[in-house]
Amino acid sequence: MPRPTVEELRLTAFKSYRRAVLPLAPLTVLHGPAGVGKSNALDALAVLSRLALGEEIADSLDGLPDRTGPLASPVRGGLNGCVPHGRDAVILGCTVRSPRGRIRLDLVIRTDGPARIARESLSLDGRTLVDTGEQDVRNRRVNVCWHNDTRQGDIRAPFPSGTMITAQLPLRVAGSSGGERLVLAATEDLLTALREVFPLHPVPALMRGWARADPQARLRTNAANISAVVNRLSNECPRRYGRLLRAVQAAAPHPLLGLTLAERESGGVRRVLAVFDEGVLGRTGADQASDGMLRHLAFAAVLLTGAGVLDLDVAAEVPWAHRQLTVLAEDLGAGLSIEQTASL
Template sequence: MTVLLRGASPLPDASPDRPCVTELRLSAFAGHRGVTVPLAPFTVLTGPSGSGKTSALRALGALARLSGGAELAEVFPDPRGHVPERARPDAQQRRGFRIGCTVAGPAGPVRLDLAVQAEPELRIVGERLTGPGITYLETALRDPGRRDVQAAWHTAGSVPVTRAPLPDDLLGTALLPLRVSGRTEGQRRVLAAAEQTVVGLRSAFACDPDPARMRAPVPVRADRLLGGCDNLAAVLHRTRAECGTRHALLVAAARAGLAAPVVDVLTEPAADGAVRAVVERGAGLRTPVERLADGELRYLALALVLLTGPRVLAVDAAAEVPEAYQTLTVLADGFDRGLDPAQGAALTELAARMCARGHIRLVAAVGEGSGADRAARAHGAAVVDLKP
């Protein structure tokens, strides 16, 4: 697998002090071996079918969920599917996969690398959290009969390294704020690195709108947008009432991507406290969204994602960290799926504007030859070509 970075002038990072993921490493994951994917404020993954665009997004989403405290089995319900096909078991019949990332922020670049055993049982067998010239945390499986790993983290006090067991089904980096007191300068550096990594990873929203699930009315209280955008109507009901400015931007985007005319995008009551989304056409004419084409529905849902934030999207943001110090990362699989060229161009332009403002970071997978990569590059996106 090779990676080609295309795009001469990518968007500048508008928020250098906010922790953000700048690199994804797929050392041995699914079809990837030794692959490093640089991540800019707006990154587009392209390549032929089977080149691993979806698996790259899944790896980044998995790291985000682990940083939020999710258990390994919850994040990888089918771990064997992520083991490289040609990986051979060792003498103990063990096989696994390795992923990692780099998170930039006030503590400098911090690298997280994770080794996961998928067979014969799922467990974390190694984790490293490092910075330039320093190892903040290192874990290793010492005794296969025990359900923990041996961890060592930097102390730089009377004892240079602290050692203790950590669970083998949770990310050790996410546990450090609970284990490290912060009494020494070394411990404070460890805490800063761990917190930067967790904050940079946690605010991730994996999104792939499914038109088949977006047409039915939904309960009005289901107003945090799901990854499949099933509850589009309830979220529209909420955002239209909460922020007129962003709703006006959504209506402007709808005019660019839906069949004309578009006066407003709103909701109306359905049975039993549910709402349905409708497009206001003017002169009293409304089109329920169930009548929209699949491409129109995907376009509308993705525009809504780009114009909202972590309080509206169903993301596991770090509640203890002010929103101003977090960066929402949207992981959009099939970003151009079902869209015509005009819709793709309008959505790409909207994405570039939001990313340039620092409102979000976007990692989007697009089909090879669709033209979406060229449109993204024209708007300053970093285009990463995954070649099998």
């Protein structure tokens, strides 16, 4: 049974893109000269992932610095940076492949005034399940119609327009008919796929610091707390830790005996630092390791361990077997050899 996975991204009006369609495979490589828009495409999928969490649009894209998790920092450029020059709207969409078929989401976000959903639709294999209608801009409401296969016909109700409509459906649709249950099932598949998106852009300068030891450490998108995550893996799952060690050993330019941790305590706080044990060549801490080794360690940790150790707000109510992680790897080959990149 296929897990819900994003298989197409539509950038109708987003940053530098106009009417672009990007098909996604199990491995999709974006390449081209600097400034062509590779990062913008990754940002588009990250925006959809953030909106799927159900927070206000502005908060989702500008960040909530007083919170932890994927919304703690803004998407690149924030809300205003997502709007194409000379426009006052963002138009995005995606298609998710699921066991029920292909689920298509399209949305228009207006930014002339408070950010709001001006149009949103959800369909399954070409059949419209949810669509929006008339707006009440002053009260920030929009009429929503969703599929219902009873004699009553489709159901209409006003929704807050400051939040993605699809993210609100699980709390608004009763599921009392087969049609409504189909709406909820398609909604769950779409939100599951989008919430399992993890943007990863390791920043070696931030990865070199000592990290506070935390048995529940979750890797941030910049991998600044990589040492805490390595410490967690070493204590929690020897099998995954062993796989990570073998991947790092295969990528190392010198024989590597182990991936260990240095520890120190200050003010009652235990801190850790990842250490590459190079045998007779000595031990190299993350604070002295090369950019390439640190970036490779971060990418390998994500690809080999999965969403459980990532700073994601996943659909925890959905079994692991029905979820599929999507990694947005920024500058995957930066600082790495061809062989190291190929191994990832």
